[in-house]
Amino acid sequence: MSHSAHTLFISDLHLSADRPDIAQQFLSFIQKSAPNAEALYILGDLFEIWLGDDAISPAHGAIIKAIRHISDRGIPVYFMHGNRDFLIGNDFATACGCKILNDPCVIDLYGTPTLLTHGDILCTDDTEYQKFRAYIRNPQVLKQLMSLSIEERIAKGKEYRMASQEANKEKSMAIMDVNQDAVKAMLREHGVEHMIHGHTHRPNVHTIDLNGKPAQRIVLGDWYEQGSQLYCDASGCELQGLAR
Secondary structure: OOOOOOOEOOOOOOEEEOOHHHHHHHHHHHHHHHHHHEEEOOOOOOEEEOOOOOOOOHHHHHHHHHHHHHHHHOOOEEEEEOOOOOOOHHHHHHHHOOOEEEEEEEEEOOOOOEEEEOOOOOOOHHHHHHHHHHHOOOHHHHHHHHHHHHHHHHHOOOOOOHOOOOOOOOOOOOOOOOOHHHHHHHHHHHHEEEEEEEEOOOOOEEEEEEEEEEEEEEEEEOOOOOOOEEEEEOEEEEEEEEEO
16 A cells, blocks of 8 residues: 555444454554554544543543554544534543534645535435434433443443344335435535445445536545555545455
8 A cells, every 4th residue: 555645534343341352453553554644534433332431441532542653643533423422521522632523514634625524414305313313412311421430331332222223124125225315415614525424334335426527535445344444645535445
């Protein structure tokens, strides 16, 4: 891989104590790939579950330390909330030395205005999920959630996770994918023709017709089977698998 000026994007690692191999692959990525980048963007679901910055486990500590190692070297690290780790807050960001981005947001990617989003807000056909998302992210609900003890939050997290798994069994794959009209509406709203997102675990580069012009939607890969990154430089972007 060339080491010209480039930016890396990752998402959907779903790091958890149950999958130490993926945590190990992330630490390897941080040591080998990330130090050569101009910037690293993590577009959500870095963790399988995040119950608050006051509930950091030793396993989380190693991940935070690794990200800090990169930011201390002067490489900007940006983080966007996913649907699994939306409770990540300022304490986490400070510990990692990373900046939390709004979802969605537009960045200048080597002269190309590019919209970044985790991707779950584009899955508008899944009305049940969108209702839950709006409910759980309501500031009042979040306040109540964070007032619970860590043990109670763990129980709540498991309860939500099981309900979600049960609900997803009944849903078609199409319902859980992005809605094309929602994609186009978001691109139009922000006046851009390029989008990068994760969430759906369907890595691909899509060309879409937007107002008679070609627009691009890049979907990041998840890390369930192996690591995945998006490598972008001035000449464009390439989805790459990371060898174990």
